[in-house]
Amino acid sequence: IVNVEVQYPPENCVGPRNMDLKYSISGPVRVVNISCNCGASPLADYTLRSGLTFPSSISTQQELATPGFTRVMNITTGIIGTHTCMAVNNASVDNTTISTFTITVSAAPDLTFTEDDHNDDDDNLHARVDGNVTVTCTATGRPRPSLPVWRHADKTPVVTGDRFSLASSTNLPIINGLYRVSTSFTIRDVSSSDGLNYICESFNQVDGASTDIRNFGVSKYTSSATFSLNVEAPPETTDIAESRNYHAGDTVTLRCSAFGNPL
Secondary structure, three states: OOOOOOOEEEEEEEOOOOEEEEEOOOOOOOEEEEEEEEEEEOOOEEEEEEEEOOOOOOOOEEEEOOOOEEEEEEOOHHHOEEEEEEEEOOOOOOOEEEEEEEEEEEEEEEEEEEEOOEEOOOOEEEEEOOOOEEEEEEEEEEOOOOOOEEEEOOOOEOOOOOOEEEEEEOOOOOEOOEEEEEEEEEEOOOOHHHOOEEEEEEEEOOOOOEOOOOEOOOOOEEEEEEEEEEEEEEEEEEEEOOOOOOOOOOOOOOOEEEEEEOO
């Protein structure tokens, strides 16, 4: 009995096609599986070459296990680019290209607030009566988000005037393929009545994906976030006992009431 081993180069290969993935900037990590496989004898060795648009921590060329492979990638802008999966064995003259595919990644706007020169993690911002306060809402996403729009708690837009002003910036640095735009909201001569909730909104063209903290629309996604402005005011006297004449030995109760923020 003679065993004859028939050798042949990689054939009937199956690999990924172009992918358009959704990325949640502040949501849970999502992954994508990259799978390539061929029939071959002896078993083929596989290589994944990545031409990355925004170089990241992943290697641009990886030797992969046999037979075939499945690689798990975290979905970020760091995997945007053109990827090529190849196979080779002793029966092949050169690498066999299984597939060349592109990965694009889009991200709905993620909103952050900055008050003057410092961040406020709890989104509760503070201002003093008769003072000024500037709050910047920055939208980060891909493709480029719309300029953030400021609204009052009842959803009506903030209108510039004597005390309210808005300033927008569209030339913020692009970081890892994510675009950033911002709108600053300034309140001058703050009064106690300004201590309300304000809403910042931005949108871009992102569809099809969802996470447990954000909903992505069918044709566009609007991201909305709210911050509370806490206005601090000095004490104001509201109730002082009136002047009266008393006799020696009388019991006297004096009242003085005031309000302010903080108490």
